[in-house]
Amino acid sequence: MSSDDLATVPLADGVILSIENVTRTYVMGDEEVHALKGVSITINKGEYVAIMGPSGSGKSTLMNMIGCLDVPSTGEYILENQAVSAMSEDQLAEIRNEKIGFVFQTFNLVPRVTVYQNIELPLIYKGVAKRHRRKIVEKAIEAVGLGERAKHKSNELSGGQRQRVAIARALVCEPAIILADEPTGNLDSSTGKEIMALMDGLHKKGHTIILVTHEDDIAEHANRTIRLRDGLLESSG
Amino acid sequence: MTFFMDAGESFKIALGAIVANKSRGALTALGIIIGIVAVITTMTAANGLKNTFRETFASVGADVVYVSKRPWVQMGRGFQFRNRKDISLAASDKLQERLLGRGVVNPSISGNQSLKYRSKVLDGITITGTTDKQIIVSDMVPESGRFLTPFDVAYKKTVTVIGSGIAESLFEQTNPIGKEIKVGRYKFTVIGVMEEQGGSFFGGPDFDRQIYIPITTFGKTIGFNGGRANVNIAIKAPSAEAMSTFEYEVIGEMRKIRGLKPTEDDDFSINKLDTLLDSYNSMMGVVVLVGLVITGISLFVGGVGVMNIMFVSVTERTKEIGIRKAIGAKRRSILLQFLFESSTICLFAGIIGLIIAQILTEIINKLLMPASISPFIIVVALVVSVMVGVLSGFVPAYRGAKLNPIDALRYE
Incomplete structure (x- = not known):
């Protein structure tokens, strides 16, 4: 099924995603864990948002939800006019492919394949023809400054270079949001700064960026900070 | 996303994974290779046996009925056959008479004797009168x-006409015609050499290692078993089409010669190529079936090996599956990726198996019997290989495909 068949829920002008009274409950053995207890957030197009909170605050759960890796137990999540809450697993895969650009703390590149192939992968899953893919991938490689590394395997790269590959991979499908989970967590501070500069540059070009972090100086790059505590919103900037 | 594009990319990914784990792929393939070699060689050997059988009995014409004391294919114990009257040369003459010239009647009788030419001696040669x-x-x-x-x-x-094998053994390069050989104690003049018949079925007659002598000299020179002649009468039907009615005619005339009452059973046997082929086919059918079941088990074990390795492969790449799902891989893409991996390994195994089987077949061909791998067997082997790959890859692939992306991403 294509995402075009899904029910559309119009959002207000300029709003890219809206989370309304979302809860997420996990069952762990006999116990129910309430990771999110009713959270509402609205993020506008072109915003640069940081999500902060100590561990156990529901930060990761919220990030999984925004990244369409998980769906809410109750409540609504609408991303670019599409109701994510009701989607099947394959529809979620499609939404992630088209609307989310993931940047992970541990880079999460596919091992054994080249930089080029890693960046090309989302386009393959999107069904972009080979002749179109080439241009897009090359452009993305240039954009993150890895032009001469295209043929290298991901394990031949430094951490900073790997994260650049991940960012390039996040960009190729022109996502609605770039979702970065502790993007500098595994990098030394100077490389971290380079990566954050890259993120800032993407924001300037008009990308919507959501940054999940527990470091204040990383969160400072964002224009707005959303703080979570015990599954509830503490502040949303 | 179209299926074919999905398939093409999944295939490339699968190839990459196999190349990255060459030794594991090779070990996995080994089970399938052995299975395929076993199955193909069984089928090829069965075909070879059939060909040899056909070649051996090519001289037993399909339009010839044989009247003998015993049936060629004997089920159970042979008391009732042993106590039958021998078939005499006179019976053959009478049959010839009664058939009024329809069909060609030829009596023959065989025994063993040694041959000698100068210093060369061949023992236990079939002498056919x-x-x-x-x-x-x-x-x-x-x-x-x-x-x-x-x-x-x-x-x-x-006088004697000798088989090509005998001519070679006794005379080598010299021309046997006109030479005298000793059959037992008696001298016979070679008047002809038969053309080579080739191919002998295990335990079957080797027509190239026989000699022919006039049946009228057989009693004196070779001697009859028990002192009386017991001949086989071959009767060639006027045409192949008339074979079935002609067979009944022969039975009728033989019963008259033997003076049997309508209630009495035949006291002779009717043999023909068909009965031989039928019994051969039913016997070989069982042998081939048993062979295929046994070799099929080895293929099955190979398949279990593939399944095992695919489970390892999926578990090992849990994180990779998570990454792929996060960036948009659907369950189908993951399923196809692993199915292609297992079926590609099995296809390669099938091809290697075919090559080894071809080598074995050539050895069989040289040493035992005419055997060859038919195009049909090649197609079957490749299809079966891929099917084994798909079947044994499915459960592991399905398990990988339905992994939750969050759990898979967290997997270390």
């Missing part, structure tokens, strides 16, 4: 010289 009609009922002709004539038979001439 027969008449000039032998070459009509058996489709064998002399390659050089001539066959027996009615004159040779009527006047008990001590």
Whole structure:
């Protein structure tokens, strides 16, 4: 099924995603864990948002939800006019492919394949023809400054270079949001700064960026900070 | 996303994974290779046996009925056959008479004797006493010289026509025609050499290592078992189409010769190529079936090996599956990726198996019997290989495909 068949829920002008009274409950053995207890957030197009909170605050759960890796137990999540809450697993895969650009703390590149192939992968899953893919991938490689590394395997790269590959991979499908989970967590501070500069540059070009972090100086790059505590919103900037 | 594009990319990804784990892929393939080699070689050997059988009995014409004391294919114990009256040379003559010239009647009898030419001795050679009609009922002709004539038979001439194998063993390069050989204690003059028949079925007659002498000299020179002649009568039907009615005619005339009452059973046996082929086919059918079941088990074990490795492969790449799902891989893409991996390994294994089987077949061909791998077997082997791959890859692939992306991403 294509995402075009899904029910559309119009959002207000300029709003890219809206989370309304979302809860997420996990069952762990006999116990129910309430990771999110009713959270509402609205993020506008072109915003640069940081999500902060100590561990156990529901930060990761919220990030999984925004990244369409998980769906809410109750409540609504609408991303670019599409109701994510009701989607099947394959529809979620499609939404992630088209609307989310993931940047992970541990880079999460596919091992054994080249930089080029890693960046090309989302386009393959999107069904972009080979002749179109080439241009897009090359452009993305240039954009993150890895032009001469295209043929290298991901394990031949430094951490900073790997994260650049991940960012390039996040960009190729022109996502609605770039979702970065502790993007500098595994990098030394100077490389971290380079990566954050890259993120800032993407924001300037008009990308919507959501940054999940527990470091204040990383969160400072964002224009707005959303703080979570015990599954509830503490502040949303 | 179209299926074919999905398939093409999944195939490339699968190839990449196999290349990255060469030794594991090779070990996995080994089970399938052994299975495929076993199955193909069984099928090829069965075909080879069939071909050999056909070649051996090619001279037993399909339009020839044999009247003998015993059936060729004997089920159970043979008391009732042993106590039958022998079939005499006179019976053969009477049959010839009664058939009024329809069909060609040829009596023959075989025994073993040693041959000697100068210092060379061959022991236990089949000596067939027969008449000039032998070459009509058996489709064998002399390659050089001539066959027996009615004159040779009527006047008990001590002449012989020898098989090509005998000619080679006794005479090597020299021309046997006109030479004298000793059959037992008696001298026979070689008047002809039969053309090579080739191919002998295990335990079956080797027509190239026989000699033919006039049936009228057989009693004196070779001697009858128990002192009386017990001949086989070959009767060639007027045409292949008339074979079935002709067979009943022969039975009817033989019963009259034997003076049987309508209530009595035949006291002779009717043999023909069909009965031989039928019994051969039913026997080989069982042998081939048993062979295929046993070798099929080895293929099954190979498949279990593939499944095992695919489970390892999926578990090992849990994180990769998570990454792929996060960036948009659907369950189908993951499923296809692993299915392609297992079926590609099995396809390669099938191809290697075919190559090894081909080598084995050539060895069988040289040493045992004519055997070859038919295009049909090649297609079957490749299809079966891929099917084994798909079947044994499915459960592991499905497990990988339905992994939760969050859990998979967290997996270390």
